[in-house]
Amino acid sequence: MKFGGTSVANLDRIRNVARHVKREVDAGNQVAVVVSAMAGKTNELVDLCRQASRLHDAREYDAIVSSGEQVSAGLLAIVLQEMGVDARSWLGWQIALHTDSSHGAARITEIDGDRLIERLEMKQVAVVAGFQGISPDNRIATLGRGGSDTSAVAVAAAIKADRCDIYTDVDGVYTTDPRIVPKARRLGRISFEEMLEMASLGAKVLQVRSVELAMVHGVRTFVRSSFDDPDAPQVGVDNLPPGTLICDEDEIVEQQVVTGIAFSKDEAQISIRNVPDRPGVAATVFGPLSDANINVDMIVQNISPDGSTTDITFTVPQTDYDRAMKVLEDGRAELKFGVLEGATDVVKVSVIGVGMRSHAGVAAQCFRGLAEKGINIRAITTSEIKISVLIDSAYTELAVRTLHSLYGLDG
């Protein structure tokens, strides 16, 4: 079970979390709980680091910031004990949850589940401080943004949990953002691959890293609402409470062709026109961007009628747009391009579904549907289970609603 910062924001909420945990214990389950820091706490600690020095050491930042989860884990353990539930807090170094040396954004390398399993078998709840591990040089290392989701999935994998329940401020994964499409439906189940695409392409319910980890280790991950009554019955459709199970494709009986529509506004488009078309031109364009740590996404290359010049269009994260334009402008002498253009009022809309593998025509249906609404497509990328199109951001709602209806997702 994983609870985020708003779920442990104060002692009343921590008591509510404890009731959720007690319910599972009373049902005979062995439970590990991963918690974030109390809401606002991490920002407060980050601010202290910034005040101490603008260029603060990442190891010390980690020692400081990780203390937030240390407090919330200890408090939840105390509250559980007061409710008569045996519980013990666990810090990253106590488990131990090993990471690499990338302090501030460390990756988990290995978790030893033995100590936790030993306690779980004694019917003791393990309350694990999220977001933290221990680096090879015996230092606290934090996992970076969304780290607690990742901790939860990693702990679940290490203790071979039947399920990893992520309690969050939404009650599951939807076919698309319900704020844009009121007819959006909550999915009962979604495959790891689809969820990974959904998360990568704009759905914010889970961090991409945690979904990756769940997929690699086959951790069945259940997204559910932290606002649910802790004492409500826990059996509904598929023997699960309300929420969305992220699981292996095999566990999904009635697979739809398209599972969801995602969109991301954090996109910027860059076009370079009339570049002399010679071998290695792409490397000349994208090498410097890569050197500047700018992630290039959708790439479209057209050739001119006479074959002498080419146009290259691609997208970058909106936050990197100015930097990317500068890198390219600096390389103008070498690239010898005619025009450098860009746009930040664009959105990437994606159609996702593992059913595409076995159904032809899904992409054509998408392009036709958008064309019928007069929506111009600036760029396209596809993978085995998704189609992404770049369009003017003014058309976001129209495009998402159109595709949502088109693929029969409306509830």
Added chain:
Amino acid sequence: MKFGGTSVANLDRIRNVARHVKREVDAGNQVAVVVSAMAGKTNELVDLCRQASRLHDAREYDAIVSSGEQVSAGLLAIVLQEMGVDARSWLGWQIALHTDSSHGAARITEIDGDRLIERLEMKQVAVVAGFQGISPDNRIATLGRGGSDTSAVAVAAAIKADRCDIYTDVDGVYTTDPRIVPKARRLGRISFEEMLEMASLGAKVLQVRSVELAMVHGVRTFVRSSFDDPDAPQVGVDNLPPGTLICDEDEIVEQQVVTGIAFSKDEAQISIRNVPDRPGVAATVFGPLSDANINVDMIVQNISPDGSTTDITFTVPQTDYDRAMKVLEDGRAELKFGVLEGATDVVKVSVIGVGMRSHAGVAAQCFRGLAEKGINIRAITTSEIKISVLIDSAYTELAVRTLHSLYGLDG
């Protein structure tokens, strides 16, 4: 170097601490710094534990409360780095500073100084989170009240430091409390034994436990003011900056007969009169008090003229007075005493000095001096290096001033 909570209360003060540290580093010293939590932080965390449960688990309390020192140690390391001083924070489990299992009031059992020494030799400042260690079951254990002073002395012993400098809100150890006796003088040096008596008998400048530890390990401990200008010259009398060195007797050249006058108002007197005088009567009185964890201090027993009954007078800490009276009242049937009396408006005044060992008449001088002022002595205890008398608290100032003058301590 050890700095308390008010010295690291905010980032400006932490920067001031860093200047003290940098001065020592610039002078060519290898430095370990022990810090408390930012002022107010520990209370805030203790409050959270209490809100979570009135009967909170000591292990979880320790996990939560120790996070305060974790933050201040990290911040000081960052600030030192910003000043160009290589520094690294150390938590109790990283050193490791081993303790027993008495969570909340753990005692240090062993410190491994090797890891710290290795870094110190690389000219890296070790910033140690005070107040915390690691228990035999791999849990954070806090050292209880005054724990950071104890941490500092223990670290100093482990790294074989030349000196342990305790920066505090007073500028040294005085012959007595300057608020009571304006003529009180700061002592340049005081022996471990004397300091232990001073601390045990009411002087609050250092915790008793830290002095004990300093004495056992021969750690020369220097009490000095945290308000000193960090950039002031560091050489004065005896090649030391202003402050008091607590050291071995041998290091003190001109030893006075009496070094200081301490007093403690946390005393209550209890008298049991007309107890039938039979063998084992003392055990019958003090056994139940000991069982109730009540510390009995000065004990005076008189016999009646006919030898059939006895009067027993003793003191207990004021906070245990009501409990002690109840324990005795409950034992009335067995003890068969006549009258049970008590008083809480009493004070214990103590004359301390290793010179007493070789000078006779110090006690007689004390009794005579008090008698001349009309001060009645309720009880007396003595040791090799101290004389304590119990008197009415109304005479505290008069008694302390009288003795301070009598033994030539006035400045």
